[in-house]
Amino acid sequence: EAGVTQSPTHLIKTRGQQATLRCSPISGHTSVYWYQQALGLGLQFLLWYDEGEERNRGNFPPRFSGRQFPNYSSELNVNALELEDSALYLCASSTRGGSNQPQHFGDGTRLSIL
Amino acid sequence: AQSVTQLGSHVSVSEGALVLLRCNYSSSVPPYLFWYVQYPNQGLQLLLKYTSAATLVKGINGFEAEFKKSETSFHLTKPSAHMSDAAEYFCAVSGSQGGSEKLVFGKGTKLTVNP
Numbered sequence A: 001e002a003g004v005t006q007s008p009t010h011l012i013k014t015r016g017q018q019a020t021l022r023c024s025p026i027s028g029h030t031s032v033y034w035y036q037q038a039l040g041l042g043l044q045f046l047l048w049y050d051e052g053e054e055r056n057r058g059n060f061p062p063r064f065s066g067r068q069f070p071n072y073s074s075e076l077n078v079n080a081l082e083l084e085d086s087a088l089y090l091c092a093s094s095t096r097g098g099s100n101q102p103q104h105f106g107d108g109t110r111l112s113i114l
Numbered sequence B: 001a002q003s004v005t006q007l008g009s010h011v012s013v014s015e016g017a018l019v020l021l022r023c024n025y026s027s028s029v030p031p032y033l034f035w036y037v038q039y040p041n042q043g044l045q046l047l048l049k050y051t052s053a054a055t056l057v058k059g060i061n062g063f064e065a066e067f068k069k070s071e072t073s074f075h076l077t078k079p080s081a082h083m084s085d086a087a088e089y090f091c092a093v094s095g096s097q098g099g100s101e102k103l104v105f106g107k108g109t110k111l112t113v114n115p
Helices: none
Strands: A005-007 A010-013 A019-024 A031-038 A042-050 A053-057 A064-068 A074-078 A087-094 A109-113 B003-007 B010-014 B019-026 B032-038 B044-050 B056-058 B064-068 B073-078 B087-094 B109-114
Touching: A005 A087, A010 A019, A019 A087, A019 A109, A031 A074, A042 A064, A042 A074, A053 A064, A074 A087, B003 B087, B010 B019, B019 B032, B019 B087, B019 B109, B032 B064, B032 B073, B044 B056, B044 B064, B044 B073, B073 B087
Parallel strands: A010 A109, B010 B109
Antiparallel strands: A005 A019, A019 A074, A031 A042, A031 A087, A042 A053, A064 A074, A087 A109, B003 B019, B019 B073, B032 B044, B032 B087, B056 B064, B064 B073, B087 B109
16 A cells, blocks of 8 residues: 655755645545644644645644645645745645544655755 | 643663653643654654553554553653664644644654664
8 A cells, every 4th residue: 555655855945936745645545634844843733634625724824825636635835935944844644533543644845945 | 732742852772771752741632642753854654543442552663652641641662672763753642622633743752772
């Protein structure tokens, strides 16, 4: 069974540009989560999508947005990039069934802002 | 609000020694608790989960954790450390607060295993 896949592995952008990160969940999983792992800030919840709808978002500005497609894959878009957006962005997926369902993570996209 | 505290950002043990990584949680609802491991340049791998079935939970790679409600703890242990256990370990909590289903992570503990 294929795990969660994320692309690209690395992404280098400059301030003010826009970045798009992609995630394919495990087959059969309908929920997709995005987390930011920034140096010194730990793992922070960004967004949760399920069945194509945004269900919850963390304490991030509106320039962080995303969507979930009918095949349950997801995109994270970050507009007007700032230096502080440099981080590892992790996608996770799970079955829909409550908070007891474990989330399975991809290897992440490392976003570097120059 | 839910939170997790991991005591000790760095833990160093000798190969073959006991591994003990500490995690305390705060939750206003019955918690679901997870331990994840992160190897360099990789994502998070689920080690084990507590979902109220049994207080002693066995996971992969010989790890286990015990849920103690009275101490609000969920410490991770392994009887004998192996060099391949060197990694960063994260404790996380989730709970049905408004159906958010997000994971709240501790700051992580980096485990070093000395030969």
